[in-house]
Amino acid sequence: MQNKNSKYGEIQLVHRMTVIKRIIHWSFFAAIINNIITGFYIAYPFLIFGKTPTQADSLSTGILNSGETYQAFIMTWMREFHFIGAVIIDVIFFVWLYLAFFSWKEPLYKSFIPFGDKLEEAWRMLKHYFTLKDKPKTDRYQDPLNAIIFTLFHLLILLQMLTGFQMYVASFTGTSAVGAWWPWLLHFSTDWTLVVFGGLTGVTLVHLFIMWLIMIFIVYHIYIEVWRSIMWKEGDILIPFGGYKYMRNKSESE
Amino acid sequence: MASEHHSDSNDSNPNGNNPDTDFKWDPLRFISKKPDEVLKKVDDRLDALEKEYFSDKKDKEENLPNILGIYGVSRRDFLKWTAFLTSALMLPYIFKPRVARAANILTRTPFIWLDMADCMGNTEGFLRTAHPTPAEIILNYVSVNYMESIMAPAGYQAEARRTETVKKYKGKYILVVEGAIPTGMDGKFLTIGAKGDTGLKIAKETAKHAGVIIAVGNCAAYGGIPAANPNPTSAVGLSSVTDRSVINIPACPANPVNLVGTLVEYILIGKAPQLDSIGRPLWAYSGRLHDNCYRRGHFEAGEYVREWGDEGAKKQYCLYMMGCKGPFTWNNCTIAEYNQDISFPMRAGHGCIGCSQPAFWDRMTPFEKPNADAKIIIPGVEATADEFGVGLFAAAGAGIAAHAIYTGIKKKKEHKKSKNEDSEKNDDNKKE
Ligand code: HEM
Ligand code: HEM
Ligand code: SF4
Ligand code: SF4
Numbered sequence: 001m002q003n004k005n006s007k008y009g010e011i012q013l014v015h016r017m018t019v020i021k022r023i024i025h026w027s028f029f030a031a032i033i034n035n036i037i038t039g040f041y042i043a044y045p046f047l048i049f050g051k052t053p054t055q056a057d058s059l060s061t062g063i064l065n066s067g068e069t070y071q072a073f074i075m076t077w078m079r080e081f082h083f084i085g086a087v088i089i090d091v092i093f094f095v096w097l098y099l100a101f102f103s104w105k106e107p108l109y110k111s112f113i114p115f116g117d118k119l120e121e122a123w124r125m126l127k128h129y130f131t132l133k134d135k136p137k138t139d140r141y142q143d144p145l146n147a148i149i150f151t152l153f154h155l156l157i158l159l160q161m162l163t164g165f166q167m168y169v170a171s172f173t174g175t176s177a178v179g180a181w182w183p184w185l186l187h188f189s190t191d192w193t194l195v196v197f198g199g200l201t202g203v204t205l206v207h208l209f210i211m212w213l214i215m216i217f218i219v220y221h222i223y224i225e226v227w228r229s230i231m232w233k234e235g236d237i238l239i240p241f242g243g244y245k246y247m248r249n250k251s252e253s254e
Numbered sequence: 255m256a257s258e259h260h261s262d263s264n265d266s267n268p269n270g271n272n273p274d275t276d277f278k279w280d281p282l283r284f285i286s287k288k289p290d291e292v293l294k295k296v297d298d299r300l301d302a303l304e305k306e307y308f309s310d311k312k313d314k315e316e317n318l319p320n321i322l323g324i325y326g327v328s329r330r331d332f333l334k335w336t337a338f339l340t341s342a343l344m345l346p347y348i349f350k351p352r353v354a355r356a357a358n359i360l361t362r363t364p365f366i367w368l369d370m371a372d373c374m375g376n377t378e379g380f381l382r383t384a385h386p387t388p389a390e391i392i393l394n395y396v397s398v399n400y401m402e403s404i405m406a407p408a409g410y411q412a413e414a415r416r417t418e419t420v421k422k423y424k425g426k427y428i429l430v431v432e433g434a435i436p437t438g439m440d441g442k443f444l445t446i447g448a449k450g451d452t453g454l455k456i457a458k459e460t461a462k463h464a465g466v467i468i469a470v471g472n473c474a475a476y477g478g479i480p481a482a483n484p485n486p487t488s489a490v491g492l493s494s495v496t497d498r499s500v501i502n503i504p505a506c507p508a509n510p511v512n513l514v515g516t517l518v519e520y521i522l523i524g525k526a527p528q529l530d531s532i533g534r535p536l537w538a539y540s541g542r543l544h545d546n547c548y549r550r551g552h553f554e555a556g557e558y559v560r561e562w563g564d565e566g567a568k569k570q571y572c573l574y575m576m577g578c579k580g581p582f583t584w585n586n587c588t589i590a591e592y593n594q595d596i597s598f599p600m601r602a603g604h605g606c607i608g609c610s611q612p613a614f615w616d617r618m619t620p621f622e623k624p625n626a627d628a629k630i631i632i633p634g635v636e637a638t639a640d641e642f643g644v645g646l647f648a649a650a651g652a653g654i655a656a657h658a659i660y661t662g663i664k665k666k667k668e669h670k671k672s673k674n675e676d677s678e679k680n681d682d683n684k685k686e
Contacts, residue, residue, distance in 0.1 A: 036613025043626040043640075045556055045575065074556035129657070132664050170581070171545050191531075197619045200582040201608075201625050205639045208626055210408045223654050228660065 010248065014140055017243045021099070025240040030119055031088040032218070036211060038082040045075060078169050089126055093157055097209040101150075106125060118144040121216065129224075139247055153217050156210055162195070162206040170200060268336050281344050282536055283525045293348070295311075295323035297520050297605055300355050303521065306662040307362035318358045321395045335388040342590055343515050343537050349522075357392055358522040363521070364419055364427035366460060367401035370453045371444050371480040371489055372433025373516040376471040377403050379507035387595060398466070399427070402446075409448040420463050428517060431457060434473040436487035443487035454495060460494040466520050468501045469493065470513055472609055474501035475533065482615035493533055501526050502533035504585075506609035511590045512538040532612060534584070543580035544604050546588045549573065567603060578605025578620040585610040 017025070039044075100108035123144040136143060139157045142150070171184040176182045197203045229237040234246045281639060286292045308314035322332055336354045340347065369377070380393045381404065398404060399419040400412065420425055433453075436443035441454030461467050469492040480489035488620055493500040503512050516535050519527045527535040527586035544550065551560070553572035560575055572578070583606050587598040599606050608618035620627065630639045637645070 043622070045558055069453065073554050076554040093685060108497040124425070130660075132661065134383075134669065171542055173540050199611060201579070201617045201628065204582075204625055205628060205630050209643055212639070214648055215643075216647055219647075219651065219654065223658070227658070231661070231665075 012247045014247045015243060016142075016239045016245050017138070018103075019243065020095075022240050022243055024095060026252075027088055028092050031092070035085040036215065037087065038085065039079045039211055041078045042075070042082060051181050055134050073132040083168070086161070086168075089157060090161055093154065093161060096154060108142065108150070120133055121145075122148055125245065132231065137247075138232075138234070138236075138245075149217075151212075151222075153221075156213055158219070160207060160210050160214070162190045163193055163203045163210070166193045167200065167207065281519060281527065282313075283523055283528060285523055285525075296349075296352055299522070299524055300359065303359045303363075304355070307359055307603070314358065317361060320356075321393060322388065325391055327391065329390060332388050338595075339511070339515055339518065341390075342511060342518055346661065347554075351520055352522060356518045357388070357514075359521050360392055360517055361395045363396065363517075364399050364423040365396045365401075365524035366399055366416060366419055366428070366429050366464070367425055368431045368457060368460060369402055369434075369446075369455075370431060370433030370435050371456060371487065372471065372473045372478075374403060374432065376432045376507040377401075378627070380510050380513075383593075387510070389514040392514055393510060396428075411664060413447050413449060418459065420460060421422055421463075424463045426465045426521070427463075428466055429460055430468045430470050430472050430513070431461075431474045431492045434477045434489035435492060436480065436488070436489045437495065443489075457492060458495055461500075463494070464498070466501065466526060467492070467496070467498055468503060468513065468515075470503045470508045470517065470615060472489040472506045475500075475504035476516075476612040478504075478506065478613050481613070486647075497527060500533055501529065501535060501540075504610040505587070506614075508591060509538075509585075509590055511595075512586070521575045532585075534610070538590070539584045541584065541586060541589070541612065542589055543583050543585060543600075546586075547580055547600055549600055550590065554636065570603070573600060573603075573605035575624055576605050576682065577624055577627075579608035579611075579614075579618045579622060579625070580606040581627070582618065583608040583611050624630060 096108075121136055121143065122145040125143055128135050151227065158202045169183050169190065172183040172186075174180060189245065192199065192205070193203045193216065197206045202224075225237050231234060235246050239245050258622065261315040276476065282292055282296075285295050301396060304314055310318065319329060320327070332354070333350075336350050336357065336424060337347075339351045339357075343349075343353070345353070360675050367377075370478070380390050387395070400416040402412070405412060405415070428539075435441070435453055435457050437454055441452035444452065444453035446453055447480075469475045473480055473489075474492050477485070477489050477493045478491075480487060481491075491500075491502070501516055503516060505512070512535070516527055517537075519537070527537055530536055530539060544553075547553075549572045552570070553574055557569075557571040557590045558566060558575040559571045559573055562576070574581075578600065580600065588600065590679065591598050592593065597626060605622070607621045611618065627638055629636060632642070635642055
């Protein structure tokens with residue numbers, strides 16, 4: 001009988017996420033959670049402030065009633081934080097785009113461009129999710145299935161940015177504190193959303209709907225990373241914390 | 255196009271606005287950089303028009319007082335109104351007497367008003383006010399060569415009047431069109447007059463030689479209610495049937511101030527005012543209602559009317575939760591105001607319904623519910639964005655849970671199996 005070690009092969013440490021990527025990951029996490037909460041509030045102002053008797057008998061107002069109008073700028077704060085989150089998301093998106101191609105260590109395009117055996121490999125991973133057999137080897141680079149899903153997720157974020165900026169630029173009247181180029185740029189890059197989604201109301205609804213798709217991604221993403229960690233025993237969940245995961249040089253059933 | 259909030263690229267703009275100068279949109283259309291020259295140009299133009307339309311000095315000076323006198327509007331009221339219009343047009347104070355002169359000329363300018371598929375709400379709004387402001391009076395008294403609802407001639411005579419005006423004042427007459435233009439079945443859904451010409455034909459022909467073309471009301475501008483889904487008559491706005499540049503004065507009904515202001519500006523400089531990308535004069539439509547609403551403070555404070563007539567409604571809280579579409583609508587209702595400059599929807603306690611935006615009947619509904627409660631348009635789905643989102647989310651959650659359970663069971667089984675078999679292939683994966 002062979003011992004455990006040789007059954008799975010040697011355990012090795014693989015570097016998977018640079019510090020920058022880890023910072024990105026958790027800032028992304030914080031910003032998106034923030035934007036879901038504040039965005040939801042903008043769509044449905046669920047906390048009502050103010051001292052009107054008919055409105056104050058709900059629990060939330062009872063607790064959070066902050067007094068007179070001038071003391072209670074809750075919507076202002078929600079929008080403010082939504083915009084702060086949006087700025088973080090925008091910056092992260094562009095950094096991600098850059099790193100996807102020019103990262104020294106782990107450019108994403110190595111995994112996500114679905115050429116050659118990449119698609120097949122993604123398909124094998126998908127099969128593995130359901131058969132639990134034939135785990136594809138996961139090493140230095142993201143596996144193609146994850147890479148494709150992360151890419152789709154970033155496209156959602158891009159759409160969220162475009163619809164968001166269209167709503168944002170709505171209150172500009174031609175110029176801004178930094179000059180006329182800024183609203184011009186926003187109009188230039190996002191006005192097509194008005195045509196495609198049917199005016200500003202449609203754009204807003206798309207923004208709202210994408211929020212749900214993003215939430216679905218988050219649940220899926222956390223589930224699958226936990227699942228991998230349990231099933232593969234390679235510590236995948238540690239990637240965004242320490243930057244490393246483990247790898248066995250033999251896969252279980254190959 | 256810096257000051258625009260709607261689609262279309264630069265080159266499709268009928269006015270060829272320049273992005274560099276666009277923000278400093280000038281009510282005088284950059285007719286000159288030198289102030290003195292601007293005034294001279296405007297004055298020359300006014301002089302020429304006065305010569306053309308008034309027989310003598312007496313005629314010129316008594317025209318307006320006569321008209322206003324009928325309605326008991328004093329000279330003082332009129333002067334106040336010119337001050338109001340001058341500032342609404344964002345012109346400097348020095349233009350006040352010139353605005354008054356332009357208003358005077360306006361009453362004599364040849365004028366054709368066409369009614370297409372519509373409810374004539376704009377006509378009614380302008381002509382039937384109990385205490386008309388100078389704007390409404392002037393509209394009432396423009397030298398109407400053709401306006402079905404008020405002209406004396408009928409039938410063939412009326413038509414003749416129109417064609418005559420078109421011929422006689424080629425390139426000079428003002429054309430105002432109210433109502434959408436059905437284009438289905440060659441326009442036969444709308445026939446007008448003794449000869450039974452289609453509205454499509456009349457609109458096209460009359461537009462061809464007009465000095466300035468104005469589409470008043472949402473229907474004429476963007477198709478409005480006749481064009482609402484499913485649009486059985488394929489109704490469209492005026493700009494879709496003519497290749498000439500059309501000034502849109504949407505709203506339901508349009509504010510007389512916006513129509514008269516635009517006409518006055520045309521008289522002053524002989525050009526259409528600068529427009530946004532969906533054809534609306536910037537002087538009137540560059541501001542979003544939500545940004546100029548007196549209830550905005552309550553919006554920011556999170557103070558909302560939740561129910562008609564509740565305490566918040568009495569305190570004039572924000573109508574966002576009652577479906578106010580001010581955040582999606584550009585117009586100057588909150589500034590120029592309706593009904594003899596007295597009020598506008600939000601002041602009256604009801605949200606905006608977005609009547610100056612394209613397709614408002616489809617895109618701004620339900621009018622009394624927040625936008626987030628609108629149904630989303632995905633074929634085969636009849637749900638709000640949230641209902642659909644929650645549905646997908648729940649489905650995804652169920653899928654994940656199923657996968658987790660499946661994994662658990664399968665793993666257990668395999669565990670047993672591998673204990674029994676305990677055999678495995680040795681396949682060397684290459685090291686990094
Ligand atoms: C809003 C929430 C989250 C978002 C949007 C998100 C997004 C992402 C993205 C885009 C990547 C790919 C990183 C890259 O290489 O560019 C990633 C990787 C990863 N995330 Fe998250 N993440 C979220 C939350 C979490 C949480 C809560 C965990 C852990 C409990 C987690 C664990 C991981 C792991 C383990 C990876 C590495 C996957 C791999 O490289 O194979 N994520 N995440
Ligand atoms: C994960 C990312 C995001 C989520 C989940 C999210 C969610 C939401 C939601 C639910 C709304 C309310 C829509 C409604 O009124 O029905 C909203 C509004 C808005 N979002 Fe986002 N958003 C995100 C990112 C962004 C980004 C990147 C921008 C970029 C500028 C942005 C800008 C806006 C703006 C301007 C509004 C309108 C605020 C207002 O009407 O006062 N959002 N967002
Ligand atoms: S009432 Fe309407 S326009 Fe006014 S602040 Fe509220 S949402 Fe905006
Ligand atoms: S407030 Fe809105 S609905 Fe009312 S007239 Fe103005 S644009 Fe139309």
